[in-house]
Amino acid sequence: MAYSKGMGDTLGDYANLRSVPALMGIVFTMSSIYLFGGIEGLTISWGIGYTLTTSHALWSSIAVYVVAFASSETKQFASYEDWEKILIAAGPLIMVGYEHIQYVTDLINNSAPELQILAFAISFVGYGVAIR
Numbered sequence: 610m611a612y613s614k615g616m617g618d619t620l621g622d623y624a625n626l627r628s629v630p631a632l633m634g635i636v637f638t639m640s641s642i643y644l645f646g647g648i649e650g651l652t653i654s655w656g657i658g659y660t661l662t663t664s665h666a667l668w669s670s671i672a673v674y675v676v677a678f679a680s681s682e683t684k685q686f687a688s689y690e691d692w693e694k695i696l697i698a699a700g701p702l703i704m705v706g707y708e709h710i711q712y713v714t715d716l717i718n719n720s721a722p723e724l725q726i727l728a729f730a731i732s733f734v735g736y737g738v739a740i741r
Contacts, residue, residue: 630740646725697739
């Protein structure tokens with residue numbers, strides 16, 4: 610990797626670095642939408658024929674959530690207000706519960722699409738609060 614020489618190049622490098630959180634946000638959003646049934650059948654057919662599973666969507670969402678929280682400016686759970694802590698914890702809990710606890714899955718799916726949309730919204734807002 611070549612290093613930049615001028616001020617304009619430095620700003621360009623910084624802009625590229627700032628695009629990483631945006632890309633992570635897109636991965637989180639798409640994985641979460643897939644997890645809660647908003648989109649179906651994500652398949653990579655270029656030679657590997659991989660179809661995204663809800664389990665992989667869950668763990669990619671959780672991984673992005675953890676990385677985003679670890680790289681946030683706050684970095685400490687105690688630094689958040691109580692309502693923010695609830696949202697930050699609720700997102701992953703809903704996602705893991707939806708994937709691994711049949712009662713939660715049935716509850717959310719039987720009220721489709723309202724609770725699926727609400728579950729996604731809670732996880733998405735929790736992610737947004739975590740990365741502030």
